[in-house]
Ligand SMILES: O=C([O-])C(=O)C[C@H](O)[C@@H](O)C(=O)[O-]
């Protein structure tokens with residue numbers, strides 16, 4: 014009889030405490046990529062969108078990636094936080110959050126996160142923490158050979174659906190040649206834009222950014238979309254541009270047409286009043302934007318769906334916490350997006366894959382970006398039938414292309430935009446433009 018193999022030594026059998034993987038260096042690089050003249054209720058997108066790319070390096074030589082806003086105040090906070098958290102173990106996300114909070118001590122400023130005034134109450138500490146947390150998860154995944162979705166509890170789906178995010182738009186930035194999308198300033202233009210986007214990406218849900226034209230014109234656009242795309246769930250988001258009365262009227266007129274009505278009016282009280290009188294759920298990325306906002310909204314039954322966004326909810330693990338809270342209180346979960354690059358898209362996809370309650374197609378601004386402009390290498394994120402396959406490579410599953418990073422940084426330096434300012438740009442184009450809240 015063959016002899017059984019000898020028992021392994023206790024050292025070999027037990028994995029033992031692994032060596033900590035400490036943050037040795039962090040680089041924060043602002044970048045700019047071309048953006049189109051997309052209209053919203055506070056103005057129009059400038060010719061470039063700005064983002065910050067965060068690289069976290071460990072003492073063992075692994076690098077994790079994060080992406081966030083690049084407004085001046087946010088960049089300064091990122092750099093202060095980067096100094097404070099250097100030396101932290103990438104597995105100790107609580108210590109990471111403590112370090113970020115410590116770096117903000119005495120900083121009472123709010124905003125500066127790149128949301129053009131449309132999200133004002135989100136937590137500064139969570140917005141600063143987010144890209145570092147994502148980068149640490151990227152490193153953790155690489156270290157153990159697992160995708161980030163596995164670290165978040167496991168992917169419950171292998172594909173994540175995104176929606177066609179439509180905007181009213183001019184045909185060109187003033188003084189430039191018309192872009193490939195052309196103008197969309199009426200129902201026909203919006204339907205043509207939807208067709209182009211759905212033909213290109215296969216999206217199976219549609220969101221219209223509203224709050225730009227009088228509500229009846231936007232109702233007409235939604236009706237035209239319904240006629241052209243009878244089976245696509247539809248949403249409209251005027252970013253709080255309407256009074257409570259207008260919101261109720263629009264909601265009642267669109268009975269049976271919308272899957273949800275997003276931020277028709279500003280504030281929890283107004284949203285609660287609207288919610289009582291319209292037939293469809295209200296969704297928000299404006300009145301529930303931090304953990305402190307959840308209790309008042311739940312108590313007043315103000316919203317039916319929360320649009321999570323790891324960029325201002327403190328990263329991926331805190332967004333999973335939000336998902337759990339939403340499940341507990343019977344709130345639906347969807348996902349918000351700003352103009353972004355591939356690192357953000359990868360993080361959003363891992364999060365959505367690992368969030369069982371996320372049953373709506375996620376927002377993304379991806380189609381509005383020039384496909385050639387990114388900081389990641391091509392090939393990791395390819396849309397098919399409106400969805401992205403969840404990356405299965407270790408970590409986020411995307412790699413930084415240094416030449417592209419350098420080119421987009423150079424573009425940031427040259428373009429001169431340092432803070433997102435949709436209103437200021439609109440006023441430069443049309444000096445009679447006024448910011449009104451509510452507008453109708
Ligand atoms: O859902 C939303 O509220 C957004 O996507 C906010 C964005 O800032 C959007 O309005 C934009 O990019 O103009």
Ligand SMILES: [Mg+2]
Nearest residue numbers: 250275276298
């Ligand atoms: Mg919104």
